[in-house]
Amino acid sequence: MSFPVYPIWISDLAGSALMILFSFLCVRLAGKLRDQDRTNVVWLYLLSVCYVLAAFAVSRSVGHIVKRILITLDYENAWTLVRPYSGAINTVTFIFVASVTLFFGRVWKIYQQILQDKQAIQETHQQLIFMNRNLENLVAERTRELALSERKYRRIFEVSRDMLAVVRDDGTLMTLNPSGIEMLGLSSDDISSGRRLFQDFFETTDDWNFLKQTLEQMGYVADTEISMKRADNSCFSGLISGGVQDQPGENPGSHHFLVKDISYRKAMEQQILQADKLASIGQLAAGIAHEINNPLGIILGYTQLLIRSEKENSQNSEDLRIIEKHTRSCKTIVENLLSFSRRSQTKKAVSRINDVMDEVISVVRHHFELEKIGIEKEFDPRIPVIAVDEAKMKQVFMNLIMNARQAMKCGTVRIETRYDEPGHKAVVRVRDEGTGIEPRHMTRIFDPFFTTKPTGEGTGLGLSVSYGIVKDHGGEILVESEVGKGATFTVTLPVLEQTISVPAEDGAQRKSQSGS
Amino acid sequence: MKERAIPIMKHFWRRAPGPLAVPIISLGYLLGFAQAAMATQGHGSPEGLYAHQIAHILFAFSLGVLIYWLREHSLIENSGWRFVQYGAFFLLLWNLDAVLAHHLDDRSDLFQLIDGGSWNARVHFVDNSTKVVLLYYFAKLDHLFCVPGIVFLYAGLRRLLQQVQQSS
Ligand SMILES: Nc1ncnc2c1ncn2[C@@H]1O[C@H](COP(=O)(O)OP(=O)(O)O)[C@@H](O)[C@H]1O
Ligand SMILES: [Mg+2]
Numbered sequence: 001m002s003f004p005v006y007p008i009w010i011s012d013l014a015g016s017a018l019m020i021l022f023s024f025l026c027v028r029l030a031g032k033l034r035d036q037d038r039t040n041v042v043w044l045y046l047l048s049v050c051y052v053l054a055a056f057a058v059s060r061s062v063g064h065i066v067k068r069i070l071i072t073l074d075y076e077n078a079w080t081l082v083r084p085y086s087g088a089i090n091t092v093t094f095i096f097v098a099s100v101t102l103f104f105g106r107v108w109k110i111y112q113q114i115l116q117d118k119q120a121i122q123e124t125h126q127q128l129i130f131m132n133r134n135l136e137n138l139v140a141e142r143t144r145e146l147a148l149s150e151r152k153y154r155r156i157f158e159v160s161r162d163m164l165a166v167v168r169d170d171g172t173l174m175t176l177n178p179s180g181i182e183m184l185g186l187s188s189d190d191i192s193s194g195r196r197l198f199q200d201f202f203e204t205t206d207d208w209n210f211l212k213q214t215l216e217q218m219g220y221v222a223d224t225e226i227s228m229k230r231a232d233n234s235c236f237s238g239l240i241s242g243g244v245q246d247q248p249g250e251n252p253g254s255h256h257f258l259v260k261d262i263s264y265r266k267a268m269e270q271q272i273l274q275a276d277k278l279a280s281i282g283q284l285a286a287g288i289a290h291e292i293n294n295p296l297g298i299i300l301g302y303t304q305l306l307i308r309s310e311k312e313n314s315q316n317s318e319d320l321r322i323i324e325k326h327t328r329s330c331k332t333i334v335e336n337l338l339s340f341s342r343r344s345q346t347k348k349a350v351s352r353i354n355d356v357m358d359e360v361i362s363v364v365r366h367h368f369e370l371e372k373i374g375i376e377k378e379f380d381p382r383i384p385v386i387a388v389d390e391a392k393m394k395q396v397f398m399n400l401i402m403n404a405r406q407a408m409k410c411g412t413v414r415i416e417t418r419y420d421e422p423g424h425k426a427v428v429r430v431r432d433e434g435t436g437i438e439p440r441h442m443t444r445i446f447d448p449f450f451t452t453k454p455t456g457e458g459t460g461l462g463l464s465v466s467y468g469i470v471k472d473h474g475g476e477i478l479v480e481s482e483v484g485k486g487a488t489f490t491v492t493l494p495v496l497e498q499t500i501s502v503p504a505e506d507g508a509q510r511k512s513q514s515g516s
Numbered sequence: 517m518k519e520r521a522i523p524i525m526k527h528f529w530r531r532a533p534g535p536l537a538v539p540i541i542s543l544g545y546l547l548g549f550a551q552a553a554m555a556t557q558g559h560g561s562p563e564g565l566y567a568h569q570i571a572h573i574l575f576a577f578s579l580g581v582l583i584y585w586l587r588e589h590s591l592i593e594n595s596g597w598r599f600v601q602y603g604a605f606f607l608l609l610w611n612l613d614a615v616l617a618h619h620l621d622d623r624s625d626l627f628q629l630i631d632g633g634s635w636n637a638r639v640h641f642v643d644n645s646t647k648v649v650l651l652y653y654f655a656k657l658d659h660l661f662c663v664p665g666i667v668f669l670y671a672g673l674r675r676l677l678q679q680v681q682q683s684s
């Protein structure tokens with residue numbers, strides 16, 4: 001029994017060729033796969049399997065084909081020579097393919113591990129991003145809060161009525177709030193230039209030295225009264241407190257100060273002091289005046305009796321008249337003193353301040369015209385009625401107008417009335433263009449017997465008496481003055497709450513009964 | 517086959533003095549084998565055949581392992597890997613087939629080759645062991661296994677590539 005061999009040969013040749021062809025195609029595909037993802041170990045594995053398969057296919061198929069050709073061409077001997085090589089190479093490629101193939105399990109595990117790691121890394125990355133974003137939000141929120149608080153404190157800094165200043169150790173002004181800038185009469189450019197020294201705004205360097213010393217020793221100063229100087233050299237009183245800046249991150253060795261302008265309070269204190277002084281002087285003067293008033297009356301009475309018994313124009317009668325005149329002026333002084341000390345009764349009646357003023361002006365007008373001094377008036381018709389002792393009020397205005405005239409050689413006196421509606425006050429201003437009042441006299445002009453005028457011309461009682469009268473009416477008398485430019489006296493009087501009405505008449509036409 | 521191969525392996529490893537000696541000895545062995553092949557052509561040395569057979573078995577084993585892992589990791593749910601599995605399976609069959617064919621090669625007691633060099637060559641069977649002979653004849657047509665094997669591998673790779681290209 002026998003079989004033909006050629007089917008085996010044909011299958012050998014064709015199969016070998018197909019093996020080579022497909023193994024190469026496999027290599028190409030695996031190469032493409034690998035190119036898709038060069039880090040993927042599974043594709044790498046497949047590629048290497050394909051490579052060794054291709055090597056194996058070549059070695060095996062070439063062996064078969066060569067064998068077939070050699071045997072067909074009757075070169076059996078040549079084949080016998082080649083055969084062991086072909087067989088050995090075949091064996092080796094088998095082992096090769098086998099060992100590479102064997103690794104699939106391991107490779108797959110590694111691949112899975114890599115995938116897991118990748119996943120883990122991605123998750124961590126995601127988490128990081130999340131945290132990062134959260135952190136951003138957190139930071140943004142904190143920043144917003146900070147900005148808000150910054151704005152809040154900045155507002156306090158900016159709207160504070162007191163001066164807030166940050167000053168370096170050497171005195172350089174680093175920061176100054178708007179109130180401070182205004183208080184010192186500076187501009188904001190002065191501060192930003194950074195060349196202004198805080199100590200330059202102290203009236204005496206002693207104050208600054210004292211401050212620095214206290215700061216060094218105690219670390220703070222509390223409510224110390226100092227006298228400060230503006231950029232234009234005018235002075236004001238201040239209450240300073242401050243401390244050493246010791247916040248970390250801030251400029252070391254710098255101080256912060258808070259200065260309160262207490263000029264107004266000082267002025268008030270001064271006024272109270274003045275009032276007290278006047279009151280005590282008034283008490284004293286009133287006592288004396290009262291004692292003197294009676295003997296003066298007696299002297300005057302007897303003098304007048306003697307004049308009557310003397311012949312007219314005789315020497316004696318002339319002498320007696322001199323005595324009478326001087327006794328009278330003594331009496332006026334004493335009466336003034338009495339009215340200043342408020343001993344004399346005030347008889348208040350409802351009246352219009354503009355009318356009172358008009359009457360005073362009509363008295364002095366002639367006098368002013370002679371001296372070539374003008375009078376200007378500007379009345380506010382809205383002023384309601386006031387309860388005043390007209391005679392005494394006239395005395396006050398007369399005093400002020402006469403003082404104004406005496407201070408001037410030429411020029412105009414301006415008289416102005418105004419209604420301060422929210423304050424329920426009538427305001428009377430007498431302004432002149434005279435010599436003005438020297439600052440050192442300012443505190444003394446309301447003192448009794450203070451005068452800068454030569455004897456005979458001034459008694460120094462006009463303003464002090466006026467002061468007493470105005471105070472008696474619940475009002476105020478104030479003075480502003482600039483040397484060489486003139487002075488302004490302001491009298492404010494409380495108006496009546498619209499209960500009593502006076503027939504509305506044109507003030508200028510109205511005749512006053514109590515005027516003369 | 518196995519029981520014959522294993523004593524040889526044992527013998528080989530017993531001779532090996534240390535791990536370093538293995539590559540040196542195998543190199544010398546290879547050269548010696550080549551020389552021997554040259555000298556004694558026609559008498560196929562049994563060592564060469566055994567090595568070849570062991571290699572086939574090893575290849576078959578590794579393909580089996582590959583199939584095992586493909587199934588174990590449920591990769592065969594993917595059509596690409598399933599084709600790779602089929603390929604591995606056919607190659608495995610081919611290996612077993614080759615082992616059988618090599619085992620039966622040169623058994624002159626069973627059959628003879630007549631007119632070996634020509635296209636008219638025939639296999640003549642000595643006695644009535646027809647079943648074995650038919651098996652041998654069929655085993656000699658080993659390309660019926662290995663060509664489908666590599667074609668399946670090719671198909672599997674193509675699928676895999678398509679999938680990867682689609683997903684990216
Ligand atoms: N309008 C004024 N201009 C300048 N100085 C004035 C003015 N009014 C008052 N004074 C100053 O105040 C002082 C006191 O004034 P006063 O009490 O009226 O007394 P007298 O006028 O008798 O001197 C005056 O001597 C003068 O120095
Ligand atoms: Mg006067």
